[in-house]
Amino acid sequence: MALTLFYITSAVAVFSTVMMITRFNAVHGLLYLILSLLAIGVLFFLLGAHFAAVLEVIIYAGAIMVLFVFVIMMLNQGQKTIEQERVWLQPGTWVGPSLLAVILFVEMVIIVGYGGGAATGNVVNAKQVGIALYGPYLLAVELASMLLLAGLVGAYHFGKPMLKVTKTGRSS
Amino acid sequence: MNGIPMEHGLLLSIVLFLLGLTGVLVRRNLIMILMSLEVMLNATGLAFIVAGSRWGEADGQIMFLLILTLAAAEVGVGLGLALQVFRRWHTLDADVLTGMKG
Numbered sequence: 001m002a003l004t005l006f007y008i009t010s011a012v013a014v015f016s017t018v019m020m021i022t023r024f025n026a027v028h029g030l031l032y033l034i035l036s037l038l039a040i041g042v043l044f045f046l047l048g049a050h051f052a053a054v055l056e057v058i059i060y061a062g063a064i065m066v067l068f069v070f071v072i073m074m075l076n077q078g079q080k081t082i083e084q085e086r087v088w089l090q091p092g093t094w095v096g097p098s099l100l101a102v103i104l105f106v107e108m109v110i111i112v113g114y115g116g117g118a119a120t121g122n123v124v125n126a127k128q129v130g131i132a133l134y135g136p137y138l139l140a141v142e143l144a145s146m147l148l149l150a151g152l153v154g155a156y157h158f159g160k161p162m163l164k165v166t167k168t169g170r171s172s
Numbered sequence: 173m174n175g176i177p178m179e180h181g182l183l184l185s186i187v188l189f190l191l192g193l194t195g196v197l198v199r200r201n202l203i204m205i206l207m208s209l210e211v212m213l214n215a216t217g218l219a220f221i222v223a224g225s226r227w228g229e230a231d232g233q234i235m236f237l238l239i240l241t242l243a244a245a246e247v248g249v250g251l252g253l254a255l256q257v258f259r260r261w262h263t264l265d266a267d268v269l270t271g272m273k274g
Binding site: 001003006007010013017026029030033037040043046047048049051052055063064067071072122124129132137140147148152157158159 | 194
């Protein structure tokens with residue numbers, strides 16, 4: 001039962017990843033990438049890592065992909081954007097990802113219908129993760145926060161409107 | 173006992189990692205390269221989760237959390253760089269960035 005779901009979800013993940021790297025349009029690729037991330041979230045759930053599954057959906061498929069959408073939208077301007085919007089609203093672009101999403105949704109319904117964990121055993125719940133995270137791994141948490149701060153500062157400086165380049169190539 | 177064989181989970185993570193690597197090597201669009209990098213990071217996270225689930229330990233999920241923070245920081249800086257590249261060269265083609273000064 002869990003094994004069948006595992007293979008179906010793996011097929012969805014691999015298929016959507018292949019579709020992602022073969023799309024010419026970045027937004028089409030992004031749709032398939034989100035599908036791939038959601039499929040891996042379902043895999044985490046099947047493997048008993050419920051906390052990681054929730055984080056995968058909220059942070060990866062939610063926050064990080066929104067960043068990609070923002071940047072892709074910022075890089076399109078004017079008339080080109082309107083034509084692209086028209087193309088994106090064609091059924092061909094969203095039918096594939098929607099079908100894959102429906103497959104994942106049906107799997108979730110089946111899992112919930114069977115009372116949560118399916119037959120995975122070895123469930124590592126959020127409490128165990130939290131106890132380990134703030135016990136032996138406390139230093140790693142601090143380092144991760146430093147990394148995020150460095151990423152924030154770097155993104156702030158790179159995101160400035162325009163770094164002025166003089167003739168000598170020096171930025172001011 | 174876990175219903176899912178560990179080998180199959182690791183095989184899936186290897187396949188996803190190789191797909192992401194192919195994307196990084198083949199695509200020339202900076203955004204697509206970053207997206208393929210995401211796939212690669214995600215595949216390593218999957219490997220950690222599979223191993224953690226196999227032994228019933230929380231360490232796998234903690235490693236996944238650290239990979240998640242790494243991916244978030246990397247995407248923030250990478251997309252900022254992509255924006256700067258687009259503003260200077262008006263393209264996202266990675267092949268444009270072949271010359272160095274000095």
